[in-house]
Amino acid sequence: MPSPLDLADLPFLREAFVEILLLGAAGGLLSAWIVLRRLAFFSHAAGSATFPGLVAADASGISPTVAGLAVALGYAGGVERAGRAGREHGEATALLLVAALAGGVILASDVFESGAAVDRLLFGTLLGLGPGDLVLSAVVAVLAALASVALGRTWAAIAFDPDSAPALGLPAATADRLLLGLVAVAAVAAIPAVGALLVAAVYVLPGAAARLLARSVPALLAWSVALALAEGLAGLYVAYWLDLPPGPPVAVLGATVYAVLALATLRIR
């Protein structure tokens, strides 16, 4: 078993190490809001929908980040226009995601013949992260922190009682739009490390587990960040040790932590 300190020491793992720290911060903060605002499916869909765009960009030299952002923000815009109904997993969304995944795999395997890209795009990569990915993740982490400070109370009020928030004079619609947009950008930021299929491992699982432990919103945020960082680093270590893409280990760890905490807190109550 390799030493966990390799993550910080070895140069070729440095990008992954920093990326996971940044995503842990961003994911910790955002997954708290995502869980409170019931956006779990939206965050997953925003990631998966970008898949064909990423394949096409990958093969044609366009920055995949740009392609991913375009698709994800477009999806967020569509959901926002559809109102609250758009956030529920209707039939149209389900078929849209199937078409995105099927289209992506055909592009990857048969049009561009970049077969290896499919695994990387769907589940992430340990060694293939670049400076651009780190910059985007850093931007998202900073935005998540700033937004949590500036909009946190608004988001919490809307989560608690969506109907009366406008009456309190809160800019509910704007706050909503910003949250959707931020989640969409954040999903794209996580794709290089954990893959388009498993962004929920970063943006849902830590917040869901933190929800079991926290009784206040600040505590929720704190626990969520702590869990996201711990799960991210542990998952990264497992990926390094077993020669896997990081997405699956982070997902399995996140779900296991949730299950353990759910059982533990159930007994106490």
Add this chain to the structure above:
Amino acid sequence: MSERAVFAQDLAVGYGGPPVLREVSFAVAAGQTVCVLGPNGGGKTTLFRALLGELEPADGTVSVSGRPAYVAQTERTRLDFPVSAFDVALMGTLARGRWWLPPRPDDRAAARRALGRVGLADQAEVPFGELSGGQRQRALLARALVQDARVLLLDEPLSGVDPASAGLIDSVFADLRGEGRALLVSSHDVESARGFDLVLCLHRRQVAFGPPGEVLHRATLEATYGRELIVLDEAGPARAVTVQHHEHGPHEER
């Protein structure tokens, strides 16, 4: 002596915890109509569910002659489901058993007759969702007629219904009475209870049961409705209005 169509003795019903309805004792004979009054959450729907056999009594006994028919409010049904008025009436034949077989000619004839009785013969092929509120209620009533039950339970059948449909429904009630069936009709309309043989007042327990002349007095109504009750006329028979906290707003009678 007329047979008892519905009978309850010291009935208490709950949803797993402490009973939400208790001390219910009444008997309804064949051919009698009962108006069940009470506020929301007072136990009307709970009583119906116990009569339907959906809920086991926590205490006491309840018995119904045969399997009762149930006409729920149309909000509970699906408006986007692709069935016509005729299809809805035909569903009543499922009570005859053998649900795995397609409907027989006499099943279809019974459905057609029932639609005629409720005045929907011309709307038989219209999709249920395209019918008016009163027509939908009549279609559900047709389903109950096809079921040919001795006891019918109806949940606010006249609320939100246009006057023409209401009149038709009332005349069907009179026919059913004449056929010796028992009707239990829950309602928010206190004044309409005067037209029934018996009135049952529920507010988490049985407040009163008997003919309208005995039951529809101020004290009983206040015990039933509490703050939801507004009495309009102090002297003489109580003229009362009940306030509802949801869709319809205050109901006016007379």
Add this chain to the structure above:
Amino acid sequence: MSGIELRAMLEVVLAGGFCGALGFWVLSERLAYGAESLSHGLLPGLVLAGLAGAPLLVGAAGGAVAAAALIALAVRDPRAGPDTGTAVAVTGLVGLGSLLALAPDAPQRLEELLFGDPLGATDTDLVAAAVLLAAGGAALASLHRPLVATSFDAAGAGALGLRPALVRLALLAMLAAAIAVAVQGLGALLVLAVLVAPPVAVRRHVRTPAATMLAGAVVAALAGVLGIQLSSLAGTAAGASVALVLCAAAAAGAALPARA
């Protein structure tokens, strides 16, 4: 048209035919998200079957049962809400499945489990699809009137002497069986299309549940044949091609003006 392609077409016609019909109930009972979660969540079952050398169908069935149980548990916690609970369970299961599949010595190609492999249909798969269509079709036919009555008005159906809980359970069992069989051809990520796309394609153009089911079955079968043909002509992945044809059919059906 090679033998392999004929077999692939036969499989998608048989399995797709049943799924296209069942899809009406998936939509009516708002089971699309549940079906999607179930199909994604059975991935570990598929991988384990491959690792153990067992038939895919066994892994699919076992994986579906395990996924259903885990999702049911996760959903019950009121602190998270059903949306989040399902996401946790499904993300964990997909992570587990892909982790097992990407381990260096795994025999199964993960892509086929995710996106389907109709050209790899075995005799077992064909028999399973045929049994699904025959038995499932018979079940749908005999349960037709109870399904209609329960879906329209569960309380009223109970009063008629039906048991809505049992009817719904039968429907869920058929859904799990359909997913377990169809996942061979379309894969865990795409199989939802064969359940949801056919009824979406036809529902604005037909007027009764029975007609929707029959039309859905036909659309699914045709889409399957067309998808395999296209994949053969264009050299594209077969399962993904069928899925795209299904989605295109749904889009076309939803866009065409409804019959009066």
